[in-house]
Amino acid sequence: MPFAANRGPLGLGSPTHTRGIAMLPLLRTTALGIICLLATAAVAATVYRWVDEQGKVHYSDLVPERYRNTAKPVDAPPAEPTPEQQRAALERAQSEKAKALAPSVGRSGPTESAQPASAASAPSRKRPAQVPNDQTDCDTWQRLYMESIECFGPYRTVRGGVKPEAFEVCNVVREPPPTRCRMHIP
Known part of the structure; x- marks a missing residue:
């Protein structure tokens, strides 16, 4: 009976083996949780700014030993633009759209007729x-x-x-x- 030889204290049919199989989902979940925590910690790392001997500015979350005294933490910009930035971007986009719709003069003369400002939103x-x-x-x-x-x-x-x-x-x-x-x- 070659199959009976596997039923020892750590063989396939042993109680220790079946408990190990039952523990696999728990181990996977725990490992996944640890990986997620490490990834979150990596994203939330502080970024530092320092200048080397050649005057070149560097940004990184890892600072070389010789620059640790001079490295300064950098504040991250806000993720959402301020209302003033949104308004300025909208005005800039409208002016660029108006310029694009304005008649362009090329080698063969104007390519489109001049359009009134109200037609700027028309396709x-x-x-x-x-x-x-x-x-x-x-x-x-x-x-x-x-x-x-x-x-x-x-x-x-x-x-x-x-x-x-x-x-x-x-x-x-x-x-x-x-x-x-x-x-x-x-």
């Missing part, structure tokens, strides 16, 4: 505003194609897909056919 037209057809010359088609690529750029995902909201802002311009015009790479 802008799709870019590029023109879509090429068979009568479009090669340089214009290439410019529109590049504008379309630049417009879709911020909406690309990590895997190369395009977010659906991109099609509300950008027009799809296909690449100029190679039989018709040769692509100029800047």
Whole structure:
């Protein structure tokens, strides 16, 4: 009976072995609790600031022995911006939006007509505003194609897909056919 040999004082069927199995969930829970406490303590560590011999400023929670006398604790900034900071950020965003909607002058002149200030909150037209057809010359088609690529750029995902909201802002311009015009790479 080879199986009976395992039933010794510490074998598989012994009372000590079955109590050990029953204790595993308690041990796992205790270990998880200790890990969580250590992680919390690491996050709440004090950050110190010190300057080395070359004048370089360092920030860390671990200070080298020779800089411990000169290192000073740094107060962490508040997690939430103050109402004044929120108001300033909102005003800055509105002014940047107004600048973006203002007519921009490029090589070929203004690209959009001037819009009144009340239209600043209205959605802008799709870019590029023109879509090429068979009568479009090669340089214009290439410019529109590049504008379309630049417009879709911020909406690309990590895997190369395009977010659906991109099609509300950008027009799809296909690449100029190679039989018709040769692509100029800047």
